[in-house]
Amino acid sequence: IFGSYDIMCQYSKNFFQRMNTKFPGAWFIDTAQVTWNWLVPKFHLIAHVLKCRLNFSFNFERGVGRTEGEAPERNWGSLNPLASQTKEMGPG
Numbered sequence: 150i151f152g153s154y155d156i157m158c159q160y161s162k163n164f165f166q167r168m169n170t171k172f173p174g175a176w177f178i179d180t181a182q183v184t185w186n187w188l189v190p191k192f193h194l195i196a197h198v199l200k201c202r203l204n205f206s207f208n209f210e211r212g213v214g215r216t217e218g219e220a221p222e223r224n225w226g227s228l229n230p231l232a233s234q235t236k237e238m239g240p241g
Contacts, residue, residue, distance in 0.1 A: 150178075151210075153188045153218040158201040161187040186210060190218030 154160050165180065189197060189205040197205070207213050 150183055151186045151188060151213065153190055153207075155190060155193040157187045157189050158197060158205050161185075188213070188218060190222075192217070192219050 152161065152164070164185075165178075168178075187205060188207055188210060189201060191207055194202055194206060203209070207216055207218055
C-alpha cells in the first residue's frame, strides 16, 4: 500500500499508533501481511531535507511508474466553491 502526503516523512512515524488510538478495533491492518510505502509528492519533496528526498521520493519507488503524487490536489481549485456548502457538515 502506498501512502502519499505532503509531510509523510513526519506523519508516517506515528501513523499506526494514531489509527489504533482514534479507531480502535475498527481499523486493523496486519502489517505482517501488508507492506506500506510512504511517499512525499514531487512538488513538495523539493522543500524537504536530503534524507527525506532520498527515502520518500516517487523517483526511487518500484511500482509507481511515473507517478508524481500531486493528482489529488489538481481538483481543489474547481471544488473551492463547495466549501461554503460543506463547512457545516463537519463536527465543528
